[in-house]
Amino acid sequence: MRPLPVGRHGLLIESGSGEEAEALHAELLRRRTAGDLPDVREIVPAARTVLLQGLDDPSRLAQEMTQWQVPPLTDTRGETVDIPVRYDGPDLAEVADLWGVTADEVAGIHSATAFRVGFCGFAPGFAYLTGLAERFHLPRRSTPRTKVPAGSVALAGPYTGVYPRSSPGGWQLIGTTGAALWDPARDRAALLVPGVRVRFVPEEGT
Amino acid sequence: MTDRGIEVVRAGALTTVQDLGRPGHAHLGVTCSGALDRTSHRLANRLAGNPAEAATLETTLNGCAVRVTADVTVAVTGAPCPVTVEGRPAPWGAPVRVPAGSVVAAGAATHGVRSYLAFSGGIGIEPVLGSRSTDLLSGLGPEPLADGAALPLGAPSGPPSHSHLVAYPGPPRSLVLPMLLGPRDDWFTPAALRTLASSSYRVSTASNRIGLRVEGPGLERRGAGELPSEGMAMGAVQVPPDGLPVVFLADHPTTGGYPVIGIVPEEALCAAAQAAPGTALRFTPVRPRRPLVPHQR
Structure with missing residues (x-):
């Protein structure tokens, strides 16, 4: 864990890996719920870091954190969200090629993977899901699409994501879901929030 | 009582509804948004008798004009600009009483970029995630103003304030x-x-x-x-x-x-x-x- 300065009221904690950053994020949330964290406006996890904003005394927290014992993530705790998916994306064949498997096997591998929301970004409710084995990591498309439909289930790098609404995008599209990823009128606007576990459940007939 | 609201007569280059934004949602991919010049936004609200978090209009370079549907107090701050009510000059940086049916206009900024128009009661649209701000990056909150659009105003919460000293900013070199x-x-x-x-x-x-x-x-x-x-x-x-x-x-x-x-x-x-x-x-x-x-x- 390496704390880096972010202005007078922020801290960027850099971890050695995505897993470590997720574990630190979970610990920060646990401490905040327990009233064991100074007031903070934002806790923003990302690929290998957690950003804290709106702190009164970042250096004091940075020093305290050197004493923390951060427990590793467990696979069994926390909420799980099931996302129904039809594996019918336009890049399914290309992904199958890159993985060296059939299109059906792509669906099998993807739906058998236990995902976790590492972080959100890009658009409201867009979650970067970790959990795919390294041999299934993929490059982005060389030419991004100008329009990716809402509900597209997609892959890029180590991540899986679902487009909450139609937008440009460079990820490989393998499927479609009808789940509402983002609805600001809902109590919980984002279906997928950092730390939540996610399973993709193939819909009947796909 | 007539419905309190405004009708957009001239939307201007880019005029958006802004308040103090929606902090606390960055982990969902939702940025803070809110007035870019928070100090001017707060001042406009104070002059109009509103709390700091009331929603104002943020203009870009060439101001905007709106017709009010009820008697309201309006204050214009931020980028200095000519202010008029029904074409007659009115003060910038001070509460201005605007009678129902009149058009209040903020003209082109003489310097600076963004003027703020506060209306007594604030812009009264439904908040999204606790804020009425337009977030242009993610498309949350209301669309930027368009000619002919109508927006509701909230109920006034306090008397306008004349007592504050308003510094008129010099042109920034x-x-x-x-x-x-x-x-x-x-x-x-x-x-x-x-x-x-x-x-x-x-x-x-x-x-x-x-x-x-x-x-x-x-x-x-x-x-x-x-x-x-x-x-x-x-x-x-x-x-x-x-x-x-x-x-x-x-x-x-x-x-x-x-x-x-x-x-x-x-x-x-x-x-x-x-x-x-x-x-x-x-x-x-x-x-x-x-x-x-x-x-x-």
Whole structure:
């Protein structure tokens, strides 16, 4: 864990890996719920870091954190969200090629993977899901699409994501879901929030 | 009682509804948003008798005009501009009583970029995630104003205030942005850090609510590596591959993959929001006073 300065009221904690950053994020949330964290406006996890904003005394927290014992993530705790998916994306064949498997096997591998929301970004409710084995990591498309439909289930790098609404995008599209990823009128606007576990459940007939 | 509201007569180049934004949602990919020049937004509200969090209109360069459907108090602050009620001159930076059916107009900014129009009761649209602000990056909140659009006003909560001294800002010849280096200043060469501290930049026409873009010498990186996406703070000075710093304003993305060389404190961003394209700009980067964790780095 390496704390880096972010202005007078922020801290960027850099971890050695995505897993470590997720574990630190979970610990920060646990401490905040327990009233064991100074007031903070934002806790923003990302690929290998957690950003804290709106702190009164970042250096004091940075020093305290050197004493923390951060427990590793467990696979069994926390909420799980099931996302129904039809594996019918336009890049399914290309992904199958890159993985060296059939299109059906792509669906099998993807739906058998236990995902976790590492972080959100890009658009409201867009979650970067970790959990795919390294041999299934993929490059982005060389030419991004100008329009990716809402509900597209997609892959890029180590991540899986679902487009909450139609937008440009460079990820490989393998499927479609009808789940509402983002609805600001809902109590919980984002279906997928950092730390939540996610399973993709193939819909009947796909 | 008539319904309190406004009808847009002239929307202007870009006029949006803004308040103090929606902090606390960055982990969902939702940026803070809100008025770019918070100080002027607060002042307009105070003059109109509103709490600081009431929603105002933020204009861009050429103001806007609206017809009020009830008697309201209006205050215009931010970029100085001619203010009129039914074509007759009215004061800038002071509460103005506008009778029902009259058109109140903020003209083109004589200098600066963004004027703020506060109406007694505030813009009364339904908030999204606790804020009425238009977030142009993610499309949350109301659309930018269009000619003919109608917006409701809330109920007035307090008397207008005449007692505050309003400083009329002089035309800014140049903008100086203080900056605390980090978190990724070590991604840049020592020459780049000298360039940043010693060069004169200009505010670019590509600037918007997402970021203040600049023209000037590029900043060279030490290596060619890629930075995994990380959280971006308000005021972060991100340096994309072209080497030209971008100062992140209220509608900035919550995560990004280009290194942040330093952070401009939030209180300096009000001035950044009023710097018109072409304004000369200098950065004054300083190192944080002491290392965050002694003996570790």
